[in-house]
Amino acid sequence: MPVSHQGNAVTNAVTIVSESVCEQVMGRQDAFTAIENVFAAMAKKDACNFPVVREAIGHADAIYGFKSGFDREGKVLGLKSGGYWPGNTRLNLTNHQSTIVLFDPDTGRLKSLVGGNYLTALRTAASSAVSIAHLARKDSKVLGMVGAGHQSTFQLRAALEQRNFEKVVAWNLHPESLPVLAAVCEALSVPFEAVNRKALCAQSDVIITITSAFEALLDSDWVKPGTHIACMGTDTPGKQEVDPRLFARAKVFTDEVVQSITLGEAQHAMAGGIIKETDIVPIGDVINNARPGRTNDEDITLFDGTGVGLQDLAVASVAAELAVSENLALVLDLD
Known part of the structure; x- marks a missing residue:
C-alpha cells in the first residue's frame, strides 16, 4: 500500500492527520468559526447528531464510545471514537483518547483519519467562547x-x-x-x-x-x-x-x-x-x-x-483541509 505526501495525485486517498499536525495547523479562531457554523447549522436542522454510544468495556476501568453525525450544510459525515482511560496518567498519556473518522458523504468511502485529543480540547473551549461572544x-x-x-x-x-x-x-x-x-x-x-x-x-x-x-x-x-x-x-x-x-x-x-x-x-x-x-x-x-x-x-x-459529535467533525474537517493545504497531511492510496 503506497504512502505519499498530500499534493501528489492520489486515487481513493485517505488523508491522515496526526495529533502533532493538528496542533500545528488548527488555531483557536479556526475552531471558533467551525463551532459557530455547526451550531448554526444544527439550529436550522441542516446538521444532525446521531445517538451516542458510551459503555464501560470491563477492562482498564475504561469508558469507550462513539459520537457521530452529519452536517448537510458543511458536507461533513463521520464519527469520533474514543473514551476515558484513568490509568493513562501512569503511562504519561492523556486519559482521554480519541480519533475522528470522516467519510465522503456522497459515496460513504473513508476520507480522513484525524487525531482527536487536541481537537477535543480545542472544540470544547471554542464552544464556551462562542457562548461568551x-x-x-x-x-x-x-x-x-x-x-x-x-x-x-x-x-x-x-x-x-x-x-x-x-x-x-x-x-x-x-x-x-x-x-x-x-x-x-x-x-x-x-x-x-x-x-x-x-x-x-x-x-x-x-x-x-x-x-x-x-x-x-x-x-x-x-x-x-x-x-x-x-x-x-x-x-x-x-x-x-x-x-x-x-x-x-x-x-x-x-x-x-x-x-x-x-x-x-x-x-x-x-x-x-x-x-x-x-x-x-x-x-x-x-x-x-x-x-x-x-x-x-x-x-x-x-x-x-x-x-x-458534530463539534468534533467540524474541527476535524477544517484541520484536515488545513493540513492538506499546508502539505502536512499523509495520504494512503487504497487502490
Whole structure:
C-alpha cells in the first residue's frame, strides 16, 4: 500500500492527520468559526447528531464510545471514537483518547483519519467562547474559572479573546493546580487571583465551570445579575456543577437540547421541575438571529455545553483541509 505526501495525485486517498499536525495547523479562531457554523447549522436542522454510544468495556476501568453525525450544510459525515482511560496518567498519556473518522458523504468511502485529543480540547473551549461572544455583556471585565484541569487552559485562552477582561479569578478543589491558570494569565499580562467560590461569583462577569464534579459547586444566591455562566463539565448523568435553582433565574442556552436535559447541567433542574424543555434555547438560534439571547445587562445567561459529535467533525474537517493545504497531511492510496 503506497504512502505519499498530500499534493501528489492520489486515487481513493485517505488523508491522515496526526495529533502533532493538528496542533500545528488548527488555531483557536479556526475552531471558533467551525463551532459557530455547526451550531448554526444544527439550529436550522441542516446538521444532525446521531445517538451516542458510551459503555464501560470491563477492562482498564475504561469508558469507550462513539459520537457521530452529519452536517448537510458543511458536507461533513463521520464519527469520533474514543473514551476515558484513568490509568493513562501512569503511562504519561492523556486519559482521554480519541480519533475522528470522516467519510465522503456522497459515496460513504473513508476520507480522513484525524487525531482527536487536541481537537477535543480545542472544540470544547471554542464552544464556551462562542457562548461568551453571543451571550456575555460587552463590558464584562472579570472572568471566573472553576476548575484547573487539562481542559482549563484551553478554556481560559479562548475566553480571554472574547472580551476585554481585566482580571481572572479562579478556584479549584485542589488549589495546587491553580498555577497552570496563573501562568497563562502571566504570559498574557492579565492579573490573576485565587479566591473562594463565593468571592469568585461576587466578582465575576463571566464564569466558566470545567470540572468533573457530581455536586453543585456554585450556589444560585452567589451569582450576581448580569453574569454569563458557561457550564462545560457536565456531560454524563449524575454530574453537576451548579445549583439547579440557578436555572429559575437564568436564560438557558445549550448546544443540543436533548443532551442538555438528559446528561447536561440542565438534567437536575429538569428532574426538580424547575424548568421545562421548552425553556432551553439552542445557541444556534441566537447565532442565526432566530431567537434573542441576552436582552439586558441584568440577565443571567447560562450555556449548558454538553459536547456533541458534530463539534468534533467540524474541527476535524477544517484541520484536515488545513493540513492538506499546508502539505502536512499523509495520504494512503487504497487502490
